[in-house]
Amino acid sequence: MSLFRQLQKRQEDQRPIRVAVIGAGKFGTMFLAQALRLPGVHVVGIADLNVQVAKSNLALAGWPDEQYSASSLNAAIQSGQTYVVDDANLLIGAPVVDLVVECTGNPIVAVDHVMAAFRNGKPVVSATVEADALCGAALAQKAREHGVVYSMAYGDQPALVCELVDWARTCGFEVAAAGRGHKWKPEYRFSTPETVWDHWGLTPEQAERGRLNPKMFNSFLDGTKPAIESAAIANACGLDAPSEGLLFPSGSIDDLPNQMRPVQEGGVLEGHGMVEVQNCLDADGDQIGYDIRMGVFVCVKAVTDYQKHCLEEYKVRTDDSGIYMCAYKRWHLIGLELGMSVANVGLRGESTGTADSFRADVIAVAKRDLVPGEMLDGEGGYTVAGQLRPSAISVPAGLLPLGLAGGVKVLRPVKADQPLTYEDVEVDTSLTAYQLRRSAEAMLSV
Incomplete structure (x- = not known):
């Protein structure tokens, strides 16, 4: 019960935990809204593919313009400001970064970021729980091999x-x-980004004000x-x-x-x-x-x-x-509570949750009849929803994990409400996420 006091001490000693945030969407912005109020924590860099949107979100979260005006990481370190860039690897590989917060929400991209952080000897707090569901046990094993901490994000459930x-x-x-x-409601499993706000209980105006992503929120609903x-x-x-x-x-x-x-x-x-x-x-x-x-x-x-x-x-x-x-x-307050993970990992070297096994899986189930040649649009979209199963059932049956069901081509017809298998789609087997998924599957036979 001493995390805040330890953060204060780091502030007094001018030894802040230097954090790089990858992804300035809803979760990342919620954390960044709190970050300026955390003693002993310095967000030295933020990476997002759209720098202008990231800066706009920082303004929305109450950051003064000068706080995110650093022209480089070195300038950020010297000034106490933050460098906003579109290159995640620049931040992940920087020696001045102590801890990486991954919150892109994309499991394929997140796995690449996490593994890059491990190779650079950096602990990771991952808000991309999709990556944990896909191959969390394998990621945790890789973290142990590299001698770093891999942690779920406090604030997420x-x-x-x-x-x-x-x-x-x-x-x-x-x-x-x-x-x-x-x-x-059972019919919610067929919901799409077009129907989400009525079901969710928000008006389109409220959703626009909050810059809410309909596909992301539909993934909750369905x-x-x-x-x-x-x-x-x-x-x-x-x-x-x-x-x-x-x-x-x-x-x-x-x-x-x-x-x-x-x-x-x-x-x-x-x-x-x-x-x-x-x-x-x-x-x-x-x-x-x-x-x-x-x-x-x-x-x-x-x-x-x-x-x-x-x-x-x-x-x-x-x-x-x-x-x-x-x-x-x-x-639960999502990114507003992420400071707990940053403090636990940064001060104690202790995660706020890590996969110890591969007991449960999320499989892709068709929302409608699927035909060969069309592309799956992944989590929260129009084509598939995720359902929970024991890994001991899903893996032997060759069921397609939801985390690999984005941007892949359908090869065989699949009826609505039916699980997809690996054989139903064309998966890119060169992906690191795919390879780690197969490593997690292999853990079941150990």
């Missing part, structure tokens, strides 16, 4: 769940389930992002994925203890130690009160009578058996 699971286990509880909330984040949680926390995908049980926070237990005990789970997503809409599509839509939870089980009695004595809300309880964080 997977890292917040990792924190809750770590709390539970460190306290001596058994973790029954963990996950996040969502707004879900179930892709919940699947991606659930896979990251499972792989970092040693939890299992449901065999037929997420169930999205409807309920409030107070319903979680009864729901997040095995079916044979009255819950919805296949077994103990699962990931799941709770739905904030009831069967009629109406909003449920006191929901966890924007938050995260862990459900724990009292494994001794003494634990159970303590829960009763301290008036903990439990399931009807008195042995399951839920701890939660109702809100």
